[in-house]
Amino acid sequence: ALKTPEQYEESLRKLKLKVYLQGELVENPVDHPIIRPSMNSVKKTYELAQKPEYADLMTAVSHLTGEKVNRFCHLHQSTGDLVNKVKMQRLLGQQTAACFQRCVGMDAINAVDSVTFEMDQKLGTNYHERFNQFLLKMQQEDWTVDGAMTDPKGDRSLAPSKQADPDLYVHVVEKRQDGIVVRGAKAHQTGAINSHWILVMPTIAMGKDDAEYALSFAAPADAEGIFYIYGRQSCDTRKLEGGKIDVGNSEFGGHEALMVFDDVFVPWENVFMCGEAEFSGLLVERFAGYHRQSYGGCKVGVGDVLIGAAAVAAEYNGAAKASHVKDKLIEMTHLNETLYACGIACSAEGHKTASGNYLINLLLANVCKQNVTRYPYEIARLAEDIAGGLMVTMPSEKDLHNPEIGKVVEKYFKGVSDVPMEQRMRILRLVENLTLGTAAVGYRTESMHGAGSPQAQRIMIARQGNLEQKKQLAKAIAGITQDKAN
Ligand code: SF4
Ligand code: FE
Structure with missing residues (x-):
């Protein structure tokens, strides 16, 4: 139940x-x-x-x-x-x-x-x-x-x-x-x-x-x-x-x-x-495969929040209409959806095992995770680019709420005039949390090493990539019928 x-x-x-x-x-x-x-x-x-x-x-x-x-x-x-x-x-x-x-x-x-x-x-x-x-x-x-x-x-x-x-x-x-x-x-x-x-x-x-x-x-x-x-x-x-x-x-x-x-x-x-x-080895390969698929879901959902946070930060800064900001948000979306595409693809190409449950396509799951070792870092880099340096130099919420200096913090760290400074502080702290704070454990370093470090995926990609078949394809197109002169 x-x-x-x-x-x-x-x-x-x-x-x-x-x-x-x-x-x-x-x-x-x-x-x-x-x-x-x-x-x-x-x-x-x-x-x-x-x-x-x-x-x-x-x-x-x-x-x-x-x-x-x-x-x-x-x-x-x-x-x-x-x-x-x-x-x-x-x-x-x-x-x-x-x-x-x-x-x-x-x-x-x-x-x-x-x-x-x-x-x-x-x-x-x-x-x-x-x-x-x-x-x-x-x-x-x-x-x-x-x-x-x-x-x-x-x-x-x-x-x-x-x-x-x-x-x-x-x-x-x-x-x-x-x-x-x-x-x-x-x-x-x-x-x-x-x-x-x-x-x-x-x-x-x-x-x-x-x-x-x-x-x-x-x-x-x-x-x-x-x-x-x-x-x-x-x-x-x-x-x-x-x-x-x-x-x-x-x-x-x-x-x-x-x-x-x-x-x-x-x-x-x-x-x-x-x-x-x-x-x-088989148990490791399958668990890792499933968990490499998992990252094509969870990291994408967290990425959605980070992209949204960057877009809101740009609005509060008054930079949302700048063409480079729009383009960076497009790039972040492209990277994030590429991860999702891998997660969905390795799932759709899954197959039944002897016990009856379904296993993902291992090659595609490993490609998924290999991309996860890179794209969240690039998404985080672009989020920091858009957010600006204030995300790491801002005073604390206690300063903002202090009866004497609160007014100063509000005055000098305000972006667009109709958004209270506290909202700007909130969104920048969220970007900081995801890129450098407690949540960076999951969004960054775990993207690198969780479900296996990058080299573990490369070994699986080498094993599952079927290079021999690709060589045969090339030889057939090139008209090569035998490798060596006899
Ligand atoms: Fe799930 Fe956390 Fe692993 Fe993502 S990192 S697949 S949320 S357990
Ligand atoms: Fe994990």
């Missing part, structure tokens, strides 16, 4: 999460001023699912039960589902201007579903049935699940089993009759503090020597032995000042955390891969 946004918030309050933030244990993450905006973003995924006008995008029919579920808990049953996923992400990006975090779980369940099915077929294991039981509970409870892939990785030149410290990749330290004990950590975990469950996957393709690291399992977010260290964001402590303007986006945000598994027990029913190293 769908949870209401209020039920979601209440369910988080019941979790006994162990979270450290700035060196201290957090008593109540839900109401912590630094964390709360990120919770609001996830809450939005519950709120919009309740609205009839968004039902097509936000909900879907479960293939397990035939019941309505939140799309974030759904296995894609068609290319239409894949397209709707991207549209849903754009919508949420537009409404939050932040990372709404819930996609990593959706991408993880879709990857684990098809890979466990294929693994069982080849190896005679029974992971898929276990996974279905987990998925059923996830759908019934409308859980936010945190897909967890990225290990700390230590020395990148060494395989997991060759690291000086054996815990730099999550691994099994004990196999028992009733389950396994795992140790290690996952880094950069999007939405970890706002999730009910964690779905762990391996982070790279592995060989036989690394079998103890070839691991996928689910665990409650507050399981014994799991704790979190909250990631710092640029300008995060502005949220402690109590104002609403200087933060740029006072309601929404995202977060990442280091998730530590300090000898966590996982019963066998929640283990979906344990030692099958030959399948770890």
Whole structure:
């Protein structure tokens, strides 16, 4: 059944999460001023699912039960589902201007579903049935699940089993009759503090020597032995000042955390891969593929807000009619819609897997993400160009509201005469938030490294690009029937 946004918030309050933030244990993450905006973003995924006008995008029919579920808990049953996923992400990006975090779980369940099915077929294991039981509970409870892939990785030149410290990749330290004990950590975990469950996957393709690291399992977010260290964001402590303007986006945000598994027990029913190293690469490839598709939705929605903010800033400056400003807004739109086109294309060109759910076109999903490593930076550059230097030199909202100097700030930082300075301050702070502040984590650096750094996509593009076929095409047109003289 769908949870209401209020039920979601209440369910988080019941979790006994162990979270450290700035060196201290957090008593109540839900109401912590630094964390709360990120919770609001996830809450939005519950709120919009309740609205009839968004039902097509936000909900879907479960293939397990035939019941309505939140799309974030759904296995894609068609290319239409894949397209709707991207549209849903754009919508949420537009409404939050932040990372709404819930996609990593959706991408993880879709990857684990098809890979466990294929693994069982080849190896005679029974992971898929276990996974279905987990998925059923996830759908019934409308859980936010945190897909967890990225290990700390230590020395990148060494395989997991060759690291000086054996815990730099999550691994099994004990196999028992009733389950396994795992140790290690996952880094950069999007939405970890706002999730009910964690779905762990391996982070790279592995060989036989690394079998103890070839691991996928689910665990409650507050399981014994799991704790979190909250990631710092640029300008995060502005949220402690109590104002609403200087933060740029006072309601929404995202977060990442280091998730530590300090000898966590996982019963066998929640283990979906344990030692099958030959399948770890496939799981990575599929999860990454889905998440590279995801960015063709969420980053585009956030981009929509940034383009709008730049246009409003130009109006408030009195520069909106300048032809170069108009042209820059066209360029930003062109770049943003190119990302969307990639997200839609890899979805429309998707196909059915052996387990029955739908996978995106991997080549196009990787091209999508490769563009995401560049275009948001260019869009941000153009937004800063249009906004002007005031976005980084402006006094604070406290100065504006100070009885003595407020008048001075209003007078000298006013743009067009009929727009109050406070509105100009608000829109410029939003541009700052997205390009340099807390939201730049999601819009910029995550665009570079999230869902895999640029080189990871280039490897996939090389693998999927079918260069041999292209050479044959060229030879046929050029009339080359044999390569070498004999
Ligand atoms: Fe979803 Fe985008 Fe956040 Fe990833 S970065 S979790 S795709 S909103
Ligand atoms: Fe991400």
